[in-house]
Amino acid sequence: MVDHLANTEINSQRIAAVENCFGASGQPLAVPGRVLLGEGILTKECRKKPKPRIFFLFNDILIYGSIVINKRKYNSQHIIPLEDVTLETLPDTLQMKNRWMIKTSKKSFVVSAASLTERKEWISHLEECIRHLLTKTGRQPSTEHAAPWIPDKATDICMRCTQTKFSTLTRRHHCRKCGFVVCADCSRQRFLMPRLSPKPLRVCNLCYRQLLAEKKKEAEADCRQREPICSAIPGYEPSSGDDSDKSDDDKADQWPADTEFYTSEVSWSSFHS
Numbered sequence: 001m002v003d004h005l006a007n008t009e010i011n012s013q014r015i016a017a018v019e020n021c022f023g024a025s026g027q028p029l030a031v032p033g034r035v036l037l038g039e040g041i042l043t044k045e046c047r048k049k050p051k052p053r054i055f056f057l058f059n060d061i062l063i064y065g066s067i068v069i070n071k072r073k074y075n076s077q078h079i080i081p082l083e084d085v086t087l088e089t090l091p092d093t094l095q096m097k098n099r100w101m102i103k104t105s106k107k108s109f110v111v112s113a114a115s116l117t118e119r120k121e122w123i124s125h126l127e128e129c130i131r132h133l134l135t136k137t138g139r140q141p142s143t144e145h146a147a148p149w150i151p152d153k154a155t156d157i158c159m160r161c162t163q164t165k166f167s168t169l170t171r172r173h174h175c176r177k178c179g180f181v182v183c184a185d186c187s188r189q190r191f192l193m194p195r196l197s198p199k200p201l202r203v204c205n206l207c208y209r210q211l212l213a214e215k216k217k218e219a220e221a222d223c224r225q226r227e228p229i230c231s232a233i234p235g236y237e238p239s240s241g242d243d244s245d246k247s248d249d250d251k252a253d254q255w256p257a258d259t260e261f262y263t264s265e266v267s268w269s270s271f272h273s
Contacts, residue, residue: 002035002037002059002272003033003035003059005035005272006032006033006034006035011035011036012030014036014272015029015030015034015036016030018036018039018056018063021071021072021073021074022065022074022075022077023073023075025075025076025077026065026074026077027077027079029058029063033059033060034058034059034060034061035058035059036056036057036058036272037057037058037059037125037129037271037272038056038057038121038122038125038269038270038271038272039054039055039056039057039269039270040054040055040113040118040122040268040269040270041053041054041055041067041070041114041261041268041269042055042064042111042112042113042122042268042269043096043111043112043261044064044109044110044111045096045099045109045110045111045112045148045151046109046151047149047151047152047174048151048152048153049151049153050095050096050112051066052067052261053065053066053067053111054066054067054070054074055111055122055269057122057125057126057129057271058082058129059082059129059132059133060081060082060083060129060133061079061080061081061082062079062080062082062085062102062126063077063078063079063080064077064078064080065077065078080102080104082126082129082130082133083130083133083134083137083139083142084104084105084106084142085102085103085104085126085130085142086103086104086141086142086145087100087101087102087103087123087126087127088100088101088103089119089123090110096110096112097112097262098112098113098114098115098116098118098119098262099111099112099119100112100119100122100123101148103142103145103146103148104142104145104146105142105144105145105146105195105196106146106195106196107146108145108146108147108148109148109149110148113268113269114261114262114263114266114267114268114269115262115263115267118267118268118269121269121271122269125271144195146176146195146196147175147176147177147178147179148179149174149179150174150179150180150181152172152181154181155181158181158182158183158186159180159181159182160180160182160183160186160187160204160205160206161182161183161185161186164183164185164186166181166183170183170184171183171184173187173202174202175187175202175203175204175207176193176196176197176201176202176203177191177193177203177204177207177210177211178204178206178207180204182204186204186205187202187203187204187205188205189202189203189204189205189208190202190203191203191207191208191211191212193211
């Protein structure tokens with residue numbers, strides 16, 4: 001690890017530069033012991049299409065955001081505690097190369113690097129930071145992960161009923177439990193999943209039944225432990241909610257083009273030692 005950089009002037013300058021790029025829309029990042037280890041552009045598989053995102057790796061958190069002006073202005077800052085991260089290497093597709101999944105309890109998503117070497121560097125540094133943090137805190141690796149959303153273009157029909165065909169008038173929705181692309185009729189229910197959100201979230205009918213069954217089983221077990229008699233637990237009524245992922249539905253990113261990004265001669269990431 002590079003903990004010896006924690007109190008150096010160069011590390012403070014690097015962190016201040018990141019704060020300045022996010023401006024007022026970002027969170028303060030300078031805390032005692034925090035070190036900026038690396039940064040770079042990765043392609044994130046978003047709901048509608050893959051988009052370039054700037055990533056910053058610190059020794060305790062991973063930050064990513066949208067690129068407004070490269071190296072000058074970023075927005076839509078997301079902060080992920082590394083203690084909650086698990087990584088999974090994925091095979092290439094026709095559109096995306098050098099892929100891996102970043103899995104957390106709140107959100108999981110797929111990214112790709114410009115080259116196989118950069119993917120190895122990112123995964124190596126991430127795993128080292130996670131290992132160091134878990135050893136330091138005595139925590140076990142996270143085992144509960146949110147399902148990644150399947151991209152809209154992956155299917156033209158509802159993945160549950162397989163009957164409804166999506167169109168301009170027939171919207172796609174995502175189940176927050178399984179990540180499937182579903183129609184409105186197959187995802188009318190909402191369910192409270194505290195680790196994902198304080199509000200009930202849209203889920204498909206199948207996941208809703210499974211979640212209700214799990215909750216009933218947990219309630220029965222809790223009743224047996226606490227009280228001899230327990231009243232029935234009602235299900236959650238459907239409620240209105242924003243179904244869009246605003247942070248990923250920003251204006252179309254035109255840069256970098258795929259032909260530029262997947263070129264071994266160009267490095268899009270750098271790490272500090």
